[in-house]
Amino acid sequence: MIDSHCHLDFPEFDNDREQVIQRAQEAGVKEMIIAGISQATWPRLKKICEQYKNLYPCYGLHPYFIEAHQPEHLDQLEDFLNINPAIALGECGLDFYLPELDKNKQQEFFEAQLDMALRVNLPVVIHSRKANTQVLQAIQKRPGLRGMIHSFSGSIETARQFINKGFYISLGAVVTFEKASKIRKLASQLPLDALLIESDAPDQPGLKHFKQRNEPAYIVDTIKVLAELRKEDFAEIARASENNARELFKI
Numbered sequence: 001m002i003d004s005h006c007h008l009d010f011p012e013f014d015n016d017r018e019q020v021i022q023r024a025q026e027a028g029v030k031e032m033i034i035a036g037i038s039q040a041t042w043p044r045l046k047k048i049c050e051q052y053k054n055l056y057p058c059y060g061l062h063p064y065f066i067e068a069h070q071p072e073h074l075d076q077l078e079d080f081l082n083i084n085p086a087i088a089l090g091e092c093g094l095d096f097y098l099p100e101l102d103k104n105k106q107q108e109f110f111e112a113q114l115d116m117a118l119r120v121n122l123p124v125v126i127h128s129r130k131a132n133t134q135v136l137q138a139i140q141k142r143p144g145l146r147g148m149i150h151s152f153s154g155s156i157e158t159a160r161q162f163i164n165k166g167f168y169i170s171l172g173a174v175v176t177f178e179k180a181s182k183i184r185k186l187a188s189q190l191p192l193d194a195l196l197i198e199s200d201a202p203d204q205p206g207l208k209h210f211k212q213r214n215e216p217a218y219i220v221d222t223i224k225v226l227a228e229l230r231k232e233d234f235a236e237i238a239r240a241s242e243n244n245a246r247e248l249f250k251i
């Protein structure tokens, strides 16, 4: 299995990163994709991915940290992507849930990163929160762009629009909560060949680890729930989501 999106470079893992990776391996989660968030943290992410060959780096400017991003970070990102191995640009995107995040600045940085992804020929990892319409518009303006919508939230119709544009839909542990009925319904309807599975560790723990630090190993619980919801085999979902990640990220 592949954890399609996590943040193992975060300081939350500084004391036991080795054990966290070990636990993931033992659970069958052999590879992990690590999404970048800010210029200041790319070197840390790079170093960790050089240490563990089953971790794959992405570099980007995350909308949640929009205040920290400077215009020159965009040029630096392109240089960084050209010099260092990377499997995707990201995460980038739009977060319109939190009112304090400057929407115009987010839009500028997001669109600049989408153009950059086309130039450096990499897929994009997109964070879209209360912004599916705007994200979709930005993607539609750029034919040939590919990527994943991380921790997707929205309707099956919206998901289909993303899929038609060459995007994968990534689901996390939120499906393990019974009250998450909308996302559970969506999870039961998504085509298997468009599905990715992610932990988003250390964030977004599921029911079993509620209010604890999340870990890549726990995507096993997410796949178990998906198997029930979709009435498919665990192995079938695990294999398909792994193959989808390999196809998109060329790993």
Ligand SMILES: [Zn+2]
Residues within 6 Å of the ligand: 005, 006, 007, 035, 091, 150, 200
């Ligand atoms: Zn993330």
